[in-house]
Amino acid sequence: MKTFLSIGAGPGIGFATAERFAREGFQVILSARTAPRTRYLAERLSKNGYNADVREVDSGDPNSIAELVADVQKQHGAIDVLHYNAASMRKATISEQPRDSFNADLAVNIGGALVAAQAVAPTMERQNSGAVLLTGGGFALAPSADYLSVSIGKAGIRALAHGLFEPFRDKGIHVATVTVCTFVVPDSKEATSVADQFWHLYNQPRDAWTVEVNFP
Numbered sequence: 698m699k700t701f702l703s704i705g706a707g708p709g710i711g712f713a714t715a716e717r718f719a720r721e722g723f724q725v726i727l728s729a730r731t732a733p734r735t736r737y738l739a740e741r742l743s744k745n746g747y748n749a750d751v752r753e754v755d756s757g758d759p760n761s762i763a764e765l766v767a768d769v770q771k772q773h774g775a776i777d778v779l780h781y782n783a784a785s786m787r788k789a790t791i792s793e794q795p796r797d798s799f800n801a802d803l804a805v806n807i808g809g810a811l812v813a814a815q816a817v818a819p820t821m822e823r824q825n826s827g828a829v830l831l832t833g834g835g836f837a838l839a840p841s842a843d844y845l846s847v848s849i850g851k852a853g854i855r856a857l858a859h860g861l862f863e864p865f866r867d868k869g870i871h872v873a874t875v876t877v878c879t880f881v882v883p884d885s886k887e888a889t890s891v892a893d894q895f896w897h898l899y900n901q902p903r904d905a906w907t908v909e910v911n912f913p
Contacts, residue, residue, distance in 0.1 A: 700773045702726045705783025708883035712738050713892035719747035728752040756783035757804035759812045766816035779817045781810040782832040806850020825869035828899050835878030862908040873898040876911045
């Protein structure tokens, strides 16, 4: 059974994407900082007959992410798909942004994605297959002064995807991002549609891999 690891598994895009891959027979591991909420999401999957497990992770802590990946690999073997969905959705202009919070926001919004990709890459490279899927955002294309740290983070996610695409493709790893240019709420048509986009990217033939899809 293939393994799908979600980092930052919230009730919207994170849950919908995990459910999409679970429906295709993947063992799903949901991870986030808040264990009770993540456990509830896993229970929803389990009630539908899917294989779901839960882990805690601090997406802003590189050691926490590395330990998570190592623990999942130890228990389930190779991680076939990594989905990085974590984000610090702080609403703040440059004058409103607390001085000691900006680096912490970036650690979650982009730093964790880089560390997660580093952590899963060696095993994926050895098996010459795997996917690193990143939840992007429209703020990467049209930054918002009211969501400055999120905008910079989503620009970083987009740059990370494009920067890793070619070197990782040579190793058999598909790096791709869905740039979500609309507001998405839990259990919505939009969340399901974004999940379908991730599944489509994962299923692309290797000679036709693409790095980015904009939604809608």
